[in-house]
Amino acid sequence: MSDHESEPVTPLARPSTKPRIIAPRRPVTPRAAPSIPRKPSRFRSALGRAVSTRLGGAGILLVTMLLLVAVFADILASDLPLACRVGGTLYVLPNVTRPATLEGKDSARIASEATWAIFPLVAHGPQRAPAAQEQPVLFAAPLSAKGHPFGTDRGGRDVFARVVHGTRSYLVFALGAVAASIALGAAVGAFAGLYGGTFDALLGRAIETVSAFPPLVLVMGIQAAVPRATLATLFFAIALTRWPEVARLVRGEVMLVATRDYVLAARALGASPWRVLVRHIAPNVRAPLVVSIVVGISAVVLTEASLDFLHVGTPQAGASWGETMSQFRDAPYAWWLLVFPGVLLFATVIGHNLSAEALREALDPRAR
């Protein structure tokens, strides 16, 4: 719609108060037929409506903030500066590009070597650099040790950096796992909904089978049974436990929509099943799927944190809230190990839940 309006105005057709429809600015080709400006997409208007409610707005604000933290984790906390000049070379954003010449040095070392350096909010990464000059301060309380606003953990690693980078690893992982389960579930569900019959019955059994396992137990079982548990196996295990929910949702929706008159009409006109699915059915399924994605992310983050807390999840080297919180069990006085990651975890879950609830209401045609 925007390209209609932003075209350069020719001298002949000066801007006038007349409606544009009377004086078309270019020959009408069959492809450019619709001249009525399209309504903003249903999803965008729904998002607007969701934001406008108080709780929904708060939820979406929380989610946005977490996403920003995840994206700009390196700007917020990194052992390398935002910019610096070391040995006559100018480095810009070395914390993102991580040049080989600075690798292994910690902030204190760079600060002493550099002509000048601008450091991020907290000059520590989630890991301690191998050649760190500073003595590690173990279990430092917040603000007690210089440069560690949230304190340090068992290994002297900065809690702020670990929490911030944990946001990134959790959200990226959750997005990936949810995307995988959505892709699988939507494909299987749509197929079952469209064709029904034996496949549908089989799917029903499969869904019931997977739902029979407590998700946490199944993920733990898979992680323990595979020869080497990695992030990839965790990814598949979580996708495996989540797809049935999506498949059930999509199947129901597809079955409902497939009997509508406009779908029958499209079929009668000879549209291929694929076209019917994409053009006529998919738009109806999109709304519940969006809600399912948002809910799914909070569920996956929660599962991952629980697994990390129990030391069954990802290898412990990566920054993870669950791992930081699990250290609290050995050091019950170090409340900061529980509180800071806990607050972010809580914010993630409640933010996604609120957003999902608001989106559900906004996208529900009956609620309008």
Next chain:
Amino acid sequence: MLAFAIRRAVWALPTLFGVSLVVFLLTTLLPDPAGADVDASDVVMRERMDELRRARFLDLPRFVNTAPRDVSSRVEECVPHVAAANAEAAYCALRLVQMGGAALPWLLPKLDHLGPVERGRVAVALAPIARRMGIGDERDVANPERAALFWERFWDDRSVDFTEPAVRRGVQRLVQRGTELREQDLVLVDTFALRQVVEAMRRTRDREALVRLSRIAQHVTGRGRVVPTDATPDEARAIVSAWSSWWFVHETDYVNLRGGEKVAASIVQTRYAKWMLGAATGQLGLSTRDGLPLLDKLLSRAPITLGISLLALLVALAVAVPLGVLAAWQRGHTIDHVTGGVMLILYALPTFLVAEILRVRAGGLLVSGVILPVVALATVAVAATTQQQRAAMIEALAQDYVRVARAKGARTLRVATVHALRNALVPTVTLAGVQFPALLGGAFVVEEVFDIHGMGWETLRAIEARDVAWIVGVTLLCALVTTAGLVASDVAYGLLDPRVREAQTRTRRA
């Protein structure tokens, strides 16, 4: 009603099949011990490795056995190696001796078809069998030339004893009235009697017979335990069940499959079927962490975890139903807003965080070890159930029959409980069935935090020790319990709502 419950239970069978498939696939993720390098000439090591693999049925194909092996086919595999005296000879000779008397009816007639040297080699390889039976002169059985002749004569004399009816009679008589002589008769047919012996052990409760039978079994196989003469019934049963599970794994070493058995074996003699039959009869094997029988361990740990989860569910329902009703009744008022906000926060609190905070903050208030874990576990469930109950109650309160009840002057409490709540409870009960798996998973976390030695605690130790047998057992048990919970909640649904029952019956008939 009973018909409805039974129908629902039958409906769960395909799910159980699916569950067994998933758990079975989990077991196949385990590394195969054959991957380890074993020197081909190290017969003892190979034998031990073989046993390890066979205990997990890794020698069998996964789902269909196109060529099920039995004693005759095993003999055919082994004899050429022994006759040729090649690298496999020592191992194959050991296998022949293990099969023992059961192999003789297929082995001895074959000796005639071999050349004199090969015949001698095979005959000498059989010497330990003769020693086990207590027959033959050492000069005869160990000498290649004489041994062949010895076994030929043996078969001429004794082939009558190597028939199923003869052995069955022998075992029956031994069970009825055991004497040394009758026991000796059975030792003379060696492992050929094993099938009848093991079956008799399963049937009889007579201790003296068990002592004799297990003595024969131990003598001919060179393994296992003999029932002591002063054994308690429990002890005796444990030994018999050990024999019976050993037989479950090794049956085809001693039994020849005929006609129908062969067809059945193509399904039964597979890794999946064996594993599932074993699991169904409670033969889950041993936990690799501490070598205890898995079933015993599961039975001792499961009540703790299931108890905590069930208690948490009950607590959640007890708190959530009144709260939900209250919030619905006071819809839009302060109470509704406050509960809504609190539940929102509770719902977003991770179980382990709640448990950890409770453990540290309320550790002094610990009245009994159960209260805090249950509270921690119930938090999330309370939130979900309250919201569900509130929504259901609001819907119920808007129904016409509630208005009618009020119009005819029923008291508020009566309207709320009798008229509205009965209908509003239905979705809550369904939710409870769905929530149980999540609670079970949460119990694993809570157990770890509060150091309660239930299934979850044991599972985490098992993961540390890579004890996959336990993990498989736990996964299976959890899935079974969950399925049972779903069936129960559906039946409860039918109890609460006659329409559901009717709808189920109708769709079935249509």
